[in-house]
Amino acid sequence: MNTAIKVENLSKIYRLGEIGTGTISRDMERWIKMKVLKQEDPFLKIGETNDRAKKSKSDIVYSLQGINFGINQGDAVGIIGRNGAGKSTLLKILSRVTTPTTGKISVKGRVASLLEVGTGFHPELTGRENIYLNGAILGMRKREIDRKLDEIINFSGVERYIDTPVKRYSSGMYVRLAFAVAAHLESEILIVDEVLAVGDAEFQNKCMGKLSEVSDVEGRTVLFVSHNMAAIKKLCKKVIVLENGHISKHVGVSEGIAHYFNIQKDSVEIKDIERQLEMIDDDIIEYQTVKLVQQNMSVFDVHNDMEFKVEIRYKIKNRVTGFRLFIYLIDKYDAVISQTFFDEDNSSGTAMNPGEYITEFVFPPNLLIEGMHKIKVLSGLHDIRMCEPRDGININISIIETGLLRRKQFPEEYRGLITLPVQVVTKISI
């Protein structure tokens, strides 16, 4: 088998926080140490592993550290890992958007990368004009686009609007057209970043079909980053699991996915919750575990297109009446967004016998918006007292956009924290 991509000792460091004052002097310091005193890059030494949840001592982190792997020609390889594990950095380096700090990547064949669909689309230009522009940005020559124009328009399924400015397109049409251009790139290696999570189900299937065709029939190499494990399973035979900037597994697809869920299970969030549970000493309730569960697995990166549960296991020590379990969704200023408790219709409170219980709070899909959220778990006796310190048990959830609900493109201040089940109806008024 021929190697298509060989990655040797690849690292990338980032500087955290504001880049501003002090950079000139630090640049000078670095330059003098490296060029005049012939020392190692001073910034490389103070780096540490990139664990997003831990507050770092220095402001330099390794986004990738000492990565080595090889990919054979014609393989479809998935890259998975938690948020911030280094997937995007790896893709950016492979697509030459940024350079590595150390190491070397050797590639055989032309690389086309799709970190985003529709890069460079101009709203004022027509669909046809944008095909040319976008194709050229992705590295196609005009002749090549001429030759494939019909095929691209056909695949996109927006023939009728091809001479209309794309600002009049629906977002679905926009994405169809953009993906159609990208799918017709002639390259030996295709790098795809989570772009499939847009468009309707039919179009998603079409995209997946095209990608499998690219790897199975045409024998091209595909690197595919996704949070959608079903898509990874369908498309890839091997996966690379990234964890805090390291490769923790480079194995067959089922083993890799199992490992990915295991990483989440052993994460710092679990330890943090355990620590909080240990501190609660109450004569009514004893918490056993508090978990976020999605697809029957314990997770912390929650995919927003599927329902997830907050599962609480606890022991009731003495018979009580009026016992209530609450969860609060709170924002970053600790303001309560919503409150839910398990017997909202029963104001007097139910009686509970001693024993072990499981309570699940089930969140519907597409409720929380992409980003970090906080949930608080509290319990109490109705009108009497709370069972744990005022602050409750804090759980951090990181929501990943995987479905149709796309809010990431908006600035944070416009996104909000949750979506309401509001229906939008527009009619022509008479």
Place this chain on the structure above:
Amino acid sequence: MDKEATEIHPEWDLVIEPQNSLFELHLKDVWRYRDLLWLLVKRDFVSFYKQTILGPLWFFIQPLFTTIIFTFIFGNLAGLSTDGLPQPLFYMAGITAWNYFADCLTKTSTVFRDNAGIFGKVYFPRLIMPLSIVVSNLVRFGVQMLLFFVMIVYYLVQDETGSLFHPNIYVCLFPVLVLLMALLGLGLGLIITAMTTKYRDLAFLVSFGVQLMMYATTVIYPLSAAPEKYKWLIELNPMTGIIEAFRYGFLGAGVFTMSTFGYSVSFTLISLVLGVVIFNKTEKTFVDTV
């Protein structure tokens, strides 16, 4: 594909490494992406049209009104010399040339900031973007030159004695002058945009600096009218030589010497090389700092 890469590593098509040599400019890559350059120019032109009612008329309005105001303020109120040329013609020549340079400079100086989105998502030779800006502005410059020619014809017809102005053989330098203005604007713009990715302060300096620089260039007064004491300062400005040569060729008035012209040429070439090298070095990591 990448010639440099295949020469050093024959078995690979592309090798990605941390810091390449300062002079590895990937100019071959730029050539390969020439279609993109034209499409970007077309995009700029079409999108400019589509959002306006007056469309390309806007190209005329700005220089026309500036000329009127300059004629009124500097010509009539302040009574500055115009080397014996009709005032509107004198100002128009200066403004048309200066605008092209200034547009190239200010627009290229924000390339990284304006295109951070695209640059962060897809690779293509970054130099294509500033080049497309310079070419797009050429279209606008061409339209403004038309207006200038119309004025020349008007004064030719009016001027029965034929003593007002005298176009001469140096008019042939025109294409060279345009190239010089483009490259000078490009070179300086590239230096500034590369520096602004790290040190933001420069961005504030540009728009205001360009405005001030106009007064240190012979746009509203001829070099011959500059006070002896400060003449060297004005001649130090590379645009002075270019604008003087421009006026001298078309209108026959101005100070044109080989030394000032040679100075402008060398200044342009040095800033261009410097600009391209710095830009090239910055493009590799700017995504991380911007």
